Amino acid sequence: MFEKVEAAPKDAILGLTEAFKADPRAEKINLSVGVYQDENGKTPLLECVKEAERRLAAAPTTKSYLPISGLADYCRAVAELAFGAEAEPLSRKRVAWAQTPGGTGALRVAADFIHANFPQATVWMSEPTWPNHPQIFAAAGVPTKSYAYFDAKTNALNLEGMLADVGKMQAGDVILLHGCCHNPTGIDPTPEQWKKIANAVYARGVLPLLDFAYQGFADGIEEDTAGLKAFVRPGAEMLVCSSFSKNFSLYRERVGALFAVAPSAEAAESVQSQINKVVRSNYSNPPGHGAEVVATILGDESLRKQWEGEVATMRNRINGMRSELVKALKDHGVPGDYSFIQRQRGMFSFSGLTKPQVERLRDEYAIYVVGSGRINVAGLTSCNIDRVAECIGKVL
Ligand SMILES: Cc1ncc(COP(=O)(O)O)c(C=O)c1O
Numbered sequence: 022m023f024e025k026v027e028a029a030p031k032d033a034i035l036g037l038t039e040a041f042k043a044d045p046r047a048e049k050i051n052l053s054v055g056v057y058q059d060e061n062g063k064t065p066l067l068e069c070v071k072e073a074e075r076r077l078a079a080a081p082t083t084k085s086y087l088p089i090s091g092l093a094d095y096c097r098a099v100a101e102l103a104f105g106a107e108a109e110p111l112s113r114k115r116v117a118w119a120q121t122p123g124g125t126g127a128l129r130v131a132a133d134f135i136h137a138n139f140p141q142a143t144v145w146m147s148e149p150t151w152p153n154h155p156q157i158f159a160a161a162g163v164p165t166k167s168y169a170y171f172d173a174k175t176n177a178l179n180l181e182g183m184l185a186d187v188g189k190m191q192a193g194d195v196i197l198l199h200g201c202c203h204n205p206t207g208i209d210p211t212p213e214q215w216k217k218i219a220n221a222v223y224a225r226g227v228l229p230l231l232d233f234a235y236q237g238f239a240d241g242i243e244e245d246t247a248g249l250k251a252f253v254r255p256g257a258e259m260l261v262c263s264s265f266s267k268n269f270s271l272y273r274e275r276v277g278a279l280f281a282v283a284p285s286a287e288a289a290e291s292v293q294s295q296i297n298k299v300v301r302s303n304y305s306n307p308p309g310h311g312a313e314v315v316a317t318i319l320g321d322e323s324l325r326k327q328w329e330g331e332v333a334t335m336r337n338r339i340n341g342m343r344s345e346l347v348k349a350l351k352d353h354g355v356p357g358d359y360s361f362i363q364r365q366r367g368m369f370s371f372s373g374l375t376k377p378q379v380e381r382l383r384d385e386y387a388i389y390v391v392g393s394g395r396i397n398v399a400g401l402t403s404c405n406i407d408r409v410a411e412c413i414g415k416v417l
Contacts, residue, residue, distance in 0.1 A: 201245040
């Protein structure tokens with residue numbers, strides 16, 4: 022049977038990393054990956070994580086299974102982080118939740134939940150979006166469509182086009198939104214625009230699903246919840262998929278969460294049972310370590326302060342590199358206005374580089390960027406930024 026199995030196409034982004042590793046050129050620079058890197062090009066292990074791990078190792082309890090929905094202390098702590106400790110949906114107990122293996126796990130549980138409970142629903146995604154989004158929903162058998170999001174001419178949000186597409190959605194469809202730090206464009210709605218989007222989405226009877234993978238990487242841990250909070254209204258429903266891969270730098274520990282905000286506590290109980298059913302047949306129950314680390318940090322005042330500081334360091338470095346890149350492009354006489362790079366948020370910048378330009382960057386200058394022209398700004402350092410700007414100038 023296996024001889025008849027055809028090879029699957031390589032993952033567009035992970036395939037590039039393999040090519041980068043195999044590239045013998047010493048001057049090579051990887052701006053294609055989706056992980057944060059510090060000034061030395063390393064993905065750090067946060068000090069607060071090290072301390073939480075020390076504490077957990079010093080007082081081990083058990084390695085028995087977690088409940089299907091995960092560690093309750095963790096779920097509550099991360100729900101408060103996303104919605105706010107005093108949020109009405111939490112105090113009215115109308116939020117069902119699950120600790121999931123990363124944000125991807127949360128998205129897949131959400132997709133299976135949608136497929137099982139709303140078989141007529143189409144999930145609408147921004148054009149462009151994270152390439153794994155369509156794959157996850159397709160794997161769950163959920164139909165997908167695209168809505169307008171990015172205006173390449175102005176390097177800004179195409180709000181008009183987006184709202185027009187919301188008008189084409191059917192009641193009972195789902196709209197997938199990036200909570201902040203839109204991947205790949207780096208363009209987020211302003212708080213005012215978020216309100217308009219939420220009004221249109223709810224007026225249409227569409228269910229919002231917020232993918233929240235970069236909380237704290239745009240303007241601040243609290244500030245970055247503005248989009249999510251625009252959808253928190255009395256009785257209103259929504260799904261949120263959180264990831265703590267980036268903001269706790271816990272990538273391989275697979276730490277995420279799914280929240281389903283139901284209209285009532287009663288409805289939340291039924292939704293919880295359906296989420297549990299999906300989890301049970303997928304991976305039964307989630308892994309413990311990463312969630313224990315996050316719960317330890319968020320539950321301890323001093324560790325939490327330390328974490329907030331470490332997130333600020335990552336955020337400030339990324340935003341600093343944005344300004345540096347704009348300056349370096351100017352210094353190298355690259356024609357055009359690149360100030361939009363400074364307005365974008367999160368790890369990624371949609372540079373506007375075309376596919377042939379991306380190929381030249383890789384083939385001639387050993388600089389790796391994904392085909393869409395998405396640059397990982399966190400891959401820039403004071404050592405490589407000049408060369409990057411110079412080579413961008415050459416391929417333009
Ligand atoms: C937009 C978006 N959503 C979700 C994820 C999932 O993150 P993870 O599964 O690693 O927690 C990522 C990671 O790159 C992402 O960029």
